[in-house]
Amino acid sequence: MADRRSSAPSAAPDLPALGGRRSSYRERVADALRAALIAGELRPGEVYSAPTLAARFGVSATPVREAMLDLAKEGLVDTVPNKGFRVTEVSEKQLDEYTHIRSLIEIPTVVRLATTADPVSLEALRPAAREIVTAAAEGDLIAYVEADIRFHLGLLALAGNSHLVEVVGDLRKRSRLYGLDALVRAGRLEASAREHLELLDALLERDERAVHAVMTRHLGHVRGLWAAP
Incomplete structure (x- = not known):
């Protein structure tokens, strides 16, 4: 596989689906487009046509157009009549709102x-937490987001509420795609990455106070990084 940090995006069929989803070709194309957003290859405010993106990714225009419509439903792009799709720009106010909602749900x-989760199920999340740290150290944004999604949504799934997981997953897609490339260049992503291991250890120790402190710091830390990339 080509280096996922390179400026030229890989063909959609070769890119791993974010969050482990591979249920359809259309979804894999959408995941490839999300990966290009994460890596900064598709820029907020820019307009891209389906044929241009299809040529860039080495696929036909139809699955690209369908995938972009999916991303439009998620709020990641806007449809521009007779031109294509504009990558959505996210304001500081929107990022604040996303972080606030996430804190109300996730914390x-x-x-x-800390008191209800099976320790075996918690420990099973450690490989993803380590992958987050490794990806941050290597500046591999796609691998970072893949592991980050697996860890956080996997953790929330232990609460047994699938609708909660779906809501948080949508919020993360709307916010976590922005600013990560700048954070890597500034060397500031690893500190946030290490908090996943700290959180896991606190959960396994059944320390509710420590879990609350790490989660609060983690969300605030991430928002602070967004604010000043």
Whole structure:
């Protein structure tokens, strides 16, 4: 596989699906487009046509157009009549709102897991937490986001509420795609990455106070990094 940090995006069929999803070719194309957004290859505010993106990714225009419509439903792009799709620009206010909603959902849910989650299930998340740290150190944004999604949504899934996982997953897609490339260049992503291991250790120690502190710091830390990349 080609280096996923390179400026030229890989063909969609060769890119791994974010979050482990591979259920359809259309979804794999959408995942490839998300990967290009994460790596900064598709820029906020820019307009891209389906044929141009199809040529760039080495696929036909139809799955690209369908995938972009999926991304439009997620709020990642806007349709521009007769031109294509504009990558959505996210304001500081929107990022603040996303972070606030995530804190209202994720912090109490994860704190409860300190007393309810099976230690074996928690320990099973450690490989993903380590992958996050490794990807951050290597500046591999696609691998970082893949592992980050697996860890956080896998952790929330232990609460047994699939709708909660779906809501948080949507919020993460709307926010986590922005600013990561700048954070890597500034060498500031590893500190946030290491917090995943710290959180896991606190959960395994059944320390609710420590879990609350790490989760609060993690969300605030990430928002702070977005604000000043």
